[in-house]
Amino acid sequence: MIQLKKKxxxxxxxxxxxxxxxEILVNLNWNQKTSGGFFSKLLGPKNADLDLGxxxxxxxxxxxxxxxxxxxFGSLGGAPYIQLDHDDRTGASAGGENLxxxxxRIRDIKRILVYTFIYEGAANxxxxxxxxxxxxKNGEDxxxxxxxxxxxxxxxxxxxxxxxxxxxxxIKRLVEYHNGHEMMDRxxxxxxxxxxxxx
Numbered sequence: 001m002i003q004l005k006k007k008x009x010x011x012x013x014x015x016x017x018x019x020x021x022x023e024i025l026v027n028l029n030w031n032q033k034t035s036g037g038f039f040s041k042l043l044g045p046k047n048a049d050l051d052l053g054x055x056x057x058x059x060x061x062x063x064x065x066x067x068x069x070x071x072x073f074g075s076l077g078g079a080p081y082i083q084l085d086h087d088d089r090t091g092a093s094a095g096g097e098n099l100x101x102x103x104x105r106i107r108d109i110k111r112i113l114v115y116t117f118i119y120e121g122a123a124n125x126x127x128x129x130x131x132x133x134x135x136x137k138n139g140e141d142x143x144x145x146x147x148x149x150x151x152x153x154x155x156x157x158x159x160x161x162x163x164x165x166x167x168x169x170x171i172k173r174l175v176e177y178h179n180g181h182e183m184m185d186r187x188x189x190x191x192x193x194x195x196x197x198x199x
Contacts, residue, residue, distance in 0.1 A: 001140055002143065007173060010173065013138070013171065020104045021103030022103050024103050025134070026100075026114055026132065027133045028052035028131075030129060031128075050116055050128055051067060052097040052114075052115075052116050053069070053099075055113040055184075055185065056109070058109060059163075062079060064192070065192075081102040081105040081108060081109060082112065083099070085099075099114065111160065113160055115155060115184060116130060117181075130156075132159065134159075134171060142171055153179050154179065155178040156176070157175075157176045157177075157188065158175060
């Protein structure tokens with residue numbers, strides 16, 4: 001297991017010989033802590049709904065997002081070659097939420113911004129205890145713990161996945177907080193138009 005602990009720290013995925021990277025699994029797991037007394041339980045994160053998603057940019061210029069909000073679950077076999085498996089609304093799912101990335105289509109993918117956001121409940125990240133783990137066939141698991149907190153902002157950009165010469169992906173730790181999708185989009189230069197969505 002490799003932990004990316006510092007902001008901006010990065011690593012390339014391992015590739016053996018001429019083999020493809022294969023499927024990449026990005027897992028979000030989170031636990032809703034219940035610390036404190038009556039008011040903490042009343043006002044705390046028990047009603048929080050933490051969602052995993054990503055912005056993507058393909059080599060052909062296509063941009064978009066994959067997330068449960070708006071039922072944009074993506075596709076693994078066709079563009080954008082990224083798919084969200086399900087929506088865990090409670091944090092109780094043992095497997096959490098997973099983004100699957102088709103590493104065999106690396107030549108089509110320019111970059112992916114992995115993020116999570118609190119869809120419902122207070123934006124109290126210190127009580128959520130989020131961990132993102134990237135797994136793939138050729139190398140060690142790569143872990144990013146959401147251990148830097150900016151309570152009050154409902155969006156966290158966790159990691160940037162970027163194409164390296166159509167051969168592998170570079171994974172860079174971000175853990176930067178934003179007020180919503182549009183502000184995060186501006187911070188990383190995606191340039192998409194946003195409107196409110198529901199799920």
